[in-house]
Amino acid sequence: MMDFRENSFMLALGLTVVAFILAQSAAFLIRAVKRGNQIGLSKSVMKNTVIQSVLFTVTPALAIVATIIALTPALGIILPWIRLSVIGNITQETAAASAAVEAASNGAASLSVPITDEKTFATVMWVMTLASSLPLVILPLCLKRIQHGMNKAIGKSGDSKLTDTLAVAAFIGLIAAFIARALAGKGTGIQAADGTVTYNYDGAGLMSVATLVISVVIMLILSKTAEKRNIKWLQNFAMPISMFAAMGFAVLLSQILPEAIAHFEFRAPIIS
């Protein structure tokens, strides 16, 4: 009998969810493009937004595929696929699946062992779904009020330079969180039952800092060149080019540096 985690029934569930998500995204995209045309946004600006977003998305999306694979030993491929396609992110889904497996098996099972019992699997499905669904309830109830309140506060200030500065500052705060992690964050590792530790080499270290610096430097060079020589296409694609170049540099560094140096991290990883 075929594995219930990956049979045609589960596949049909997965395809239904994915079709629904694609329909929603397409509906929002078409609506926004129509509005863009109405308010006079140029077609080339909207086209470039699409192309740049595609380029920016490819590699992180592949990284998401890799995280789906990490959840497959216990859950099969379809459930992680559904969960990582809708709302989910790897930290949340792994934590939810892990807590659910442990609760359903009274601590006897873990995410590294295949689930063979339908009821345990159903428990995991419910926990993963309910753990991530809260925003879908909050947004219809609160988002309009939150954004209306913010706009009102901005309107009251009557100072457009201040509001522009604060909007930029909010972005910078967000980006700074990722920069700080690349500069000083601890990596992770997993300890197997026999005590062997597998390191993920995802903490701050030589590689993360070098990749970050190279990405910044290439971006600055490309954007200055594009601006000075008025190269339109380079202005639009300087960011994705810098990202791919920095990742290529990371691959190159890992090939030419001794392993101990390439894997060097500033701090001891967190082992779970």
Add this chain to the structure above:
Amino acid sequence: MKTEKNYIDRTHTFGSVWSLAVLLVLIAVPLSFCINYNVWPTLKEIGSGLLPVAVLFYPTAIIEVIAYSPLLGAGGMYLSFTTGNISNLKLPCALAAMDTAKVKSNSEEGEVITTIAVATSAIVTTIIIAVFVLAFRPFIPRLTDPSSILSPAFKQVMPALFGALGASYFSKHWKISVAPILILTVIVIISGGIGTGVLIPIGVVISLAGAFAMYKLKLI
């Protein structure tokens, strides 16, 4: 101004309907499984798995809704919170798109551009994941395996992505950037395992406070 209000209002209605529809579809997945196999976990079993995760993730979800709200606009918010992977995918796409298109986040142009960026990113992600899961599953572990030549590239996606994005913002607004980067780095040094989901709202608040103070002191 009137049409702008109407468009944003209509976006909220449109987004709310879609959010509730997605919620129903999501709940239908475990429900269909239970009906098909006639297995019914008890509320206690679901609750004991959900509780430790909900305690951590429900407050984070509320903070994320508030923190991302001014950055993603209305359309971008509804779509981002449905398709997920916000901080590592949807936000960078939206930020890069606004920066390149030279539009402000609090304008209607910004609203349209962020929605286009987030929708494109969501479609591409969903297709890539589906294609790779269905067709290329055997090859993925080989690509991302620690022994693969491409493995370091996958490990360094975030520094590469946010380096490129940050360079543009930091070079134009370096005075605002210094304080959040320094303070957040110190926070990460003190608490190395702090999650990005917690770090982002802290960063946004520090950056806003710093920018506001500098503006009032006429330093920017």
